[in-house]
Amino acid sequence: MAVVKARRKAIVDKNACVACGCCVKVCPRGAISVFKGVYAAVDIGKCIGCGKCKTACPASVIGIGEVQA
Numbered sequence: 001m002a003v004v005k006a007r008r009k010a011i012v013d014k015n016a017c018v019a020c021g022c023c024v025k026v027c028p029r030g031a032i033s034v035f036k037g038v039y040a041a042v043d044i045g046k047c048i049g050c051g052k053c054k055t056a057c058p059a060s061v062i063g064i065g066e067v068q069a
Helices: 022-026 052-056
Strands: 006-012 032-035 039-042 062-068
Touching (some): 052 062
Antiparallel strands (some): 006 062
C-alpha cells in the first residue's frame, strides 16, 4: 500500500478572486496564472506552498492548505 503524503499548497477561492494578478507577480515558481481573466489558478505541481501569493493578495482569497500529493 502506498503512503499518500499531504503537502502545503496555495488554494484560491475562485468565486471571490478579482484576477488582479498580484499573486502571479510574486510567485517564485510561476505556479499561478490568471485563468481567462476571471480568477487565479494554481498549478499544484509547481506550487511550493511558500505563502507569498497569500500575502500579496489584496482580496485575501488565497489560503495555504494541505492537499494530497
